[in-house]
Amino acid sequence: xxVDAEKEITRLWKALHSAQDEIxxxxxxxxxxxxxxxxxDVKSLDVALRAAEVFGKDIGKSILPRMNWLKGEEGFMMILxxxxxxxxxxxxxxxxxxxxxxxxxxxxxxxRDPWPTWAKEFGVPMEEVAICRERMYQSILExxxxxMNIPLKIELQKAIPRGHGETVMRLxxxx
Amino acid sequence: xxxxxxxxxxxxxxxxKIYPHLFKPIQIGNLIIPxxxxxxxxxxxxxxxxxxxxxxxxxxxxxxxxxVVGGLCFMQGVYMDEARMGQGYxxxxxxxxxxxxxxxxxxxxxxxxxxxxxxxxxxxCGRVGAVDVEYGHGPSAVPQRLRIFRPMKEMSKDxxxxxxxxxxxxxxxxxxxxxDVMEISGIVGYLVSNFVSGYTNRRTDExxxxxxxxxxxxxxxxxxxxxxxxxxxPLGIRLCSEELLDDVRGNTPEESMESxxxxxxxxxxxISCTLGWQESxxxxxxxxxxxxxxxxxxxxxxxxxxxxxxxxxxLFKPGLPNEKIGAGELDIWEMCRPMIADPLMPKxxxxxxxxxxxxxxxxxxxxxxxxxxxxxxxxxxPICAHEANPEFAAPPPAEEEKEIMxxxxxxxxxxxxxxxxxxxxEVHIYDKRDEIGGTLNEARHAPYGDDELWTCxxxxxxxxxxAGVNFHLGTEVTEEVIxxxxxxxxxxxxGSVYSKLEVPGGDSDKIVYLADVMSGKAEVGEKVVVWGNRxxxxxxxxxxxxxxxxxxxxxxxxxxxxxVNPSFKWRYMxxxxxxxxxxxxxxxxxxxxxxxxxxxxxxGYQWPIKCDTIVLADREPNESLKKAxxxxxxxxxxxxxxxxxxxLSSAVHDGYRIGMRI
Numbered sequence: 121x122x123v124d125a126e127k128e129i130t131r132l133w134k135a136l137h138s139a140q141d142e143i144x145x146x147x148x149x150x151x152x153x154x155x156x157x158x159x160x161d162v163k164s165l166d167v168a169l170r171a172a173e174v175f176g177k178d179i180g181k182s183i184l185p186r187m188n189w190l191k192g193e194e195g196f197m198m199i200l201x202x203x204x205x206x207x208x209x210x211x212x213x214x215x216x217x218x219x220x221x222x223x224x225x226x227x228x229x230x231x232r233d234p235w236p237t238w239a240k241e242f243g244v245p246m247e248e249v250a251i252c253r254e255r256m257y258q259s260i261l262e263x264x265x266x267x268m269n270i271p272l273k274i275e276l277q278k279a280i281p282r283g284h285g286e287t288v289m290r291l292x293x294x295x
Numbered sequence: 296x297x298x299x300x301x302x303x304x305x306x307x308x309x310x311x312k313i314y315p316h317l318f319k320p321i322q323i324g325n326l327i328i329p330x331x332x333x334x335x336x337x338x339x340x341x342x343x344x345x346x347x348x349x350x351x352x353x354x355x356x357x358x359x360x361x362x363v364v365g366g367l368c369f370m371q372g373v374y375m376d377e378a379r380m381g382q383g384y385x386x387x388x389x390x391x392x393x394x395x396x397x398x399x400x401x402x403x404x405x406x407x408x409x410x411x412x413x414x415x416x417x418x419x420c421g422r423v424g425a426v427d428v429e430y431g432h433g434p435s436a437v438p439q440r441l442r443i444f445r446p447m448k449e450m451s452k453d454x455x456x457x458x459x460x461x462x463x464x465x466x467x468x469x470x471x472x473x474x475d476v477m478e479i480s481g482i483v484g485y486l487v488s489n490f491v492s493g494y495t496n497r498r499t500d501e502x503x504x505x506x507x508x509x510x511x512x513x514x515x516x517x518x519x520x521x522x523x524x525x526x527x528x529p530l531g532i533r534l535c536s537e538e539l540l541d542d543v544r545g546n547t548p549e550e551s552m553e554s555x556x557x558x559x560x561x562x563x564x565x566i567s568c569t570l571g572w573q574e575s576x577x578x579x580x581x582x583x584x585x586x587x588x589x590x591x592x593x594x595x596x597x598x599x600x601x602x603x604x605x606x607x608x609x610l611f612k613p614g615l616p617n618e619k620i621g622a623g624e625l626d627i628w629e630m631c632r633p634m635i636a637d638p639l640m641p642k643x644x645x646x647x648x649x650x651x652x653x654x655x656x657x658x659x660x661x662x663x664x665x666x667x668x669x670x671x672x673x674x675x676x677p678i679c680a681h682e683a684n685p686e687f688a689a690p691p692p693a694e695e696e697k698e699i700m701x702x703x704x705x706x707x708x709x710x711x712x713x714x715x716x717x718x719x720x721e722v723h724i725y726d727k728r729d730e731i732g733g734t735l736n737e738a739r740h741a742p743y744g745d746d747e748l749w750t751c752x753x754x755x756x757x758x759x760x761x762a763g764v765n766f767h768l769g770t771e772v773t774e775e776v777i778x779x780x781x782x783x784x785x786x787x788x789x790g791s792v793y794s795k796l797e798v799p800g801g802d803s804d805k806i807v808y809l810a811d812v813m814s815g816k817a818e819v820g821e822k823v824v825v826w827g828n829r830x831x832x833x834x835x836x837x838x839x840x841x842x843x844x845x846x847x848x849x850x851x852x853x854x855x856x857x858x859v860n861p862s863f864k865w866r867y868m869x870x871x872x873x874x875x876x877x878x879x880x881x882x883x884x885x886x887x888x889x890x891x892x893x894x895x896x897x898x899g900y901q902w903p904i905k906c907d908t909i910v911l912a913d914r915e916p917n918e919s920l921k922k923a924x925x926x927x928x929x930x931x932x933x934x935x936x937x938x939x940x941x942x943l944s945s946a947v948h949d950g951y952r953i954g955m956r957i
Contacts, residue, residue, distance in 0.1 A: 122885075122886060122893060122901075123893055123902070123903045125903075128900055128901055128902070131899075131900060132900065135898075181438065181439075181442060182442075184438060184439070184440045185440055185441065187440075187542070187543065188543075188576075189541070189543060189544050190541055190542050263438040266437060266438055267437060267543070268543065268544070269437075269544065
């Protein structure tokens, strides 16, 4: 075979990392433009949270076709958890999903998060990163909750601002 | 005393002896229908964007009315709100004002002209409506699963009352327009089904809750409409017997049957048994679903209600519905796609001319077009939606009778042959094979229902024989043959040839042709690359994967199945996944060696793919005789794959159009 496998794989990695970079950069560029439009009187965190909501809402719509109750509540929650973890993985993170004690409870754990790095590049306060991630996921779940007629919640339980250690989110069915 | 609109006596017709149950009368409400055939309400996007009926729409329906030979013929569902939230198709007919009555009357008259029973359907498209406005309306604002549909707004109680009144007002207009039967549409995700389903109706007021609450709006529509239609005008409803929405917690089959009972209690005179929503993840009517797959649902429906039950859904041939009606498991044979493909289908059954039926191939191109705001067309019937154009619908005799040589007896050549012969030409069709059908002989061996494509050739063969076409099979046309015969016109229907791979290793003995693989002539190893990612390549890849081979599909097109309409393509994508077929699209082969091939993607990446066999499915026009014909100064036409390699539909449409022009 005339294919130089190492060269081809290196090129693919570069392309993947560029694409992942663009995800973060697009979000923060969006935030930056929104801040400029909003003017000086607005808190940057409010704008960032709004940006997270808009992103989350759109992502939520795109995952509706994959929602499936055929495996019951436990199966559904696991699929949803994996979908949310998958978003992190697509961004370049390392994320896993674990069942909680309750059948309607899932923990999403991220041990490598690229978002703080992107945030730093755009001069965004580190505190904003985890809060916006939580808001984005909450927004994703808005349409999913209505669509499946299940009150879904997600909350940040643990966050390491600079992306080291572990970030933990709890996905659960609200009573 | 029940009313009879037109008297029909079928006793002398051969079809009535073969299928006696199809051609016996039935009483629906206080109306006698002469037979058990119904052309069901079908959107065709042939009306004006303002909802007014057009000549095309009237002519389209008039043809189908002839086909039901005295049975039920329904116009498409009308939307009923001026705000157009209920409009699901750009060319959907409207009935929200009296100004639409004259147009509706044209349709009723067109049906009556054929001595058939005229039906009108009331159809608010609900969740799949609002084709041209910002929001759709429904019992609850459940987000759309498919982004092509509009966001939803929850209806207030006043809006529900208004919607019910719109049904009643539209029903009055239908009566005034002269229709004989009234029908409410409650299927596939339209508004009535949105109210019935637990998936889309989350209300807690009297219009929601359990199935009885979710049926409340439907009950009020039925009871309201009953007050404005004559006693001898039956009222029917189309309702889901199974929504196939288990994955989003839709209704259970028990709830669906309960909805049937409630509709009957409310006063409907018949129920049309349907299944599936546009949002269902299961296929219902595509070619991969065997004929008669759903007929048991009609039987179950009859066990729950005493009013007549009708059903369509992959009942393309008369035998099964006849049998089921005889067994008391069905009352009326409904159809739309079979009569899109052949408007006169039941008439031909009655007249004992079944071999002249152009059968639907369940490709769903018709639906794919409607959902994309395009006028109805049919994969297999070139006349569809051209009924108003007499030159197209019934091509006039040729001004000058010619001797025509058609080279290639595939679908394009055969279609052209009988149309030209019917117009008075002397037609000779040649093929180097000993059989007709061209590459469809091989293509029909692809799995998931492709054998049904062969019905096209069977139809064309009969039509050619009846039109007096002269067959010269086993005869290869060469320059000498053309010189000897010197016809007035030549139609090249020579199909395509497989594109050679002009790359290092392109002459490898691993390379075989798709046709040889499909016919079993070629030896194929265990690891196969099919080169060419259009429909023939997909069919071949699935055929080989079914034999347990590891198959990779690769091709130049950006997506696999570029030539397959979206309403069927999703089936192929799922089957490819299920059969473990890996696809590399938007790429080219750069080298072939002992280990396999190397493909290069559009953006420059190179992939080695191990294989022991390469199947060529990529095609180019076979133009071998073009120059020979042109050099003799003979009038030349090129049709089908010989023009541009495409699909069966293009072959048939090309053939018909040239046949009517020569």
